[in-house]
Amino acid sequence: MENKDEQIIIKRILEGETAMFSHFVEQYSHSVYSMIVRIVQSREDAEELSQDAFLKAFSKLETFKGDCSFSTWLFRIAYNTAISFVRKKKVILPAIDESLIETVSDEAVGTFFDEDENERRLQQLEIAIAQLNAEEKALITLFYLESKPVNELAMVFGLTTENVRVKLHRTRKKLFVLIKMQDGER
Template sequence: MLSLKEEILLLIQRALRGDETAYQELMANYYQRIYALIYQIIKNREETEDLVQDTFMKAFRALPDFNPQYAFSTWLYKIAYNNCIDIIRKRKLKMISLDHPIREDENQSPLSSEIENEEPSPEETLLFSEKQKHIQKAIEKLPEIYREVILLRHQEELSYEQISEILCLPVGTVKARIFRAREILKKALKEI
């Protein structure tokens, strides 16, 4: 049985030979993660959809340049992240508050506050929801250099090395920023 990395490399080889199904499979494998990353930065569904499509188009055009020594996901995240930075610079977008988590509709609770647990009590649910709001507010108040590494590390669950590649920073700098961000968050959350 092939590892995930080997399966992805085979899909890339097929895509390079013009196999449309391989392109579709690659996109299906990474669509949700790329969407989530872009949405966390852009906070606008329409622009996120456009940027996701643009990310995959750029990635597929640049596929011959992909270096298989690196993780495909990291390479794709970097393209997505750079797209976000480009659009922010071009349109001078203001970041929307992290107080507005992803919702499917207005009557639904934020996706970030939903947990799969063995029937939590209403009190537990309320406490968790309040805690999430406090955490989101604290993250929102972080300087951007700390906020971006915290989101990539804890929301996208990327390794230090992957974050380093995406942000073009030394691994030591990434670790230092994450450490500093956690310290700021701990202090902010203690006061609540």
């Protein structure tokens, strides 16, 4: 949906045509849910939080300025909703030596993740992704699965584009280290 169309729909919703909001629910429910479910790792919680995110978006619709796409704005709300939920749960993630991540070269990571897929690697990567923190999970889901550009990710996470690039690089390296730890090479 184009930004202009979105603006028209938002205007109509604000004028009282509440049913028009179903366009957004229909269009973005899957993407919002798939990002949240990766963060909270539970279908029931993810559905409830997705619903909360849509309700928050509806109640704050008049504050949407249109300086980014509606989906970016909605993802920001959904991300914040999921993060608050995860913080309350206080999930303990495995500690990783930061120096290990620093020593990994970009080339090694690039070559590794461009390998042809095989079942074992996919399984290892799945386990590694589950060990990332909430922000990292949301970041890679939006970047790789939803193909969100870096500038939109910056708006979702409230960071600069440079910070998002750094975080993405760091997350790839972390995944690489987590897989190597599974291999027992380090």
